[in-house]
Amino acid sequence: MTRRTALAAGLALLLLLATGCANEKPVPTRSPLPYPSIPQVTATAAPTPTPPAATPATPTRKPAARGTVGPLNTQRLTGTRAVALTFDDGPHPEWTPGVLDQLRKAGVQATFCVVGVKVRKYPSLVRRIAREGHTLCNHSWQHDLKLGKRKAAQIRDDLERTNREIQRAVPGAKVPYYRQPGGKWTSSVVAVSKSLGMKPLHWDVDPADWDDTSSAEISRRIAKQARPGSIVLLHDGGGDRSRTLGACPQVISSLKRKYGLTRLR
Ligand SMILES: [Zn+2]
Structure with a gap:
């Protein structure tokens, strides 16, 4: 009986540890998710600001820079x-x-x-x-x-x-x-x-x-x-x-x- 209780307690501990680990695991698995999604966001966001900076801003900036002084x-x-x-x-x-x-x-x-x-x-x-x-x-x-x-x-x-x-x-x-x-x-x-x-x-x-x-x-x-x-x-x-x-x-x-x-x- 004592062995069984010890075993049961051991199993319970293992289960607790296992669920504890299982509970922690989603955190690290969740955390890598934002990382790939961030580059995706910046990857889609980056091309958007780049073209206005490269193309339309150049011709509009030139006359602006040539002021009266x-x-x-x-x-x-x-x-x-x-x-x-x-x-x-x-x-x-x-x-x-x-x-x-x-x-x-x-x-x-x-x-x-x-x-x-x-x-x-x-x-x-x-x-x-x-x-x-x-x-x-x-x-x-x-x-x-x-x-x-x-x-x-x-x-x-x-x-x-x-x-x-x-x-x-x-x-x-x-x-x-x-x-x-x-x-x-x-x-x-x-x-x-x-x-x-x-x-x-x-x-x-x-x-x-x-x-x-x-x-x-x-x-x-x-x-x-x-x-x-x-x-x-x-x-x-x-x-x-x-x-x-x-x-x-x-x-x-x-x-x-x-x-x-x-x-x-
Ligand atoms: Zn000179």
């Missing part, structure tokens, strides 16, 4: 219907005279964002830019892409040194604009340029003429991106600018006809 409230548009051409990284003895010839031929003026060391090297080109009524813009002493991240005092020294060099070439020259190399604006460089009486000048249209782009492609990109008041970024220095020069006749005539061309004041 540049980064950190820099100037992006002329403020009138007329479009402005800006030429950066010069002056250069090979390309700048060619650009100036074409502007003169078309009877239009532009803005030249000059680099201090090149002003020092080719002061007569800066004199010609000023003499022909174009606007001068400070483009830093030696095209320092990281200038905006330096100390305010260093930024100030750099911009003042560049302005002094411009004014040494052209006594009394006005330099109403500053353009940060690479468009790498920081609030510090914006503040310093303003404190020196220069408006921070960004751009609205960038045909990437510095890239290995044909003249026809430069012209096509500008025609496609331009809108009333656009400021167009071009280069008359910093490398082989023959393609920019080649694009100039078409760019100048079509923009002049469509919007009018203005220098920045």
Whole structure:
């Protein structure tokens, strides 16, 4: 009897343990269920948000990003219907005279964002830019892409040194604009340029003429991106600018006809 009771008790215990395990088992068997079902949910949910992010958001974001002002409230548009051409990284003895010839031929003026060391090297080109009524813009002493991240005092020294060099070439020259190399604006460089009486000048249209782009492609990109008041970024220095020069006749005539061309004041 005692053996039987012991056996019965043992069996009962085993049963309890077994049912206990059986009761626990559904938990682990239930828990793997949500896991496969979660990836299924995300798998079905993921493709839904991906297409709107990839396809329709791109064309709607582009015009939104092209507002009326540049980064950190820099100037992006002329403020009138007329479009402005800006030429950066010069002056250069090979390309700048060619650009100036074409502007003169078309009877239009532009803005030249000059680099201090090149002003020092080719002061007569800066004199010609000023003499022909174009606007001068400070483009830093030696095209320092990281200038905006330096100390305010260093930024100030750099911009003042560049302005002094411009004014040494052209006594009394006005330099109403500053353009940060690479468009790498920081609030510090914006503040310093303003404190020196220069408006921070960004751009609205960038045909990437510095890239290995044909003249026809430069012209096509500008025609496609331009809108009333656009400021167009071009280069008359910093490398082989023959393609920019080649694009100039078409760019100048079509923009002049469509919007009018203005220098920045
Ligand atoms: Zn530049």
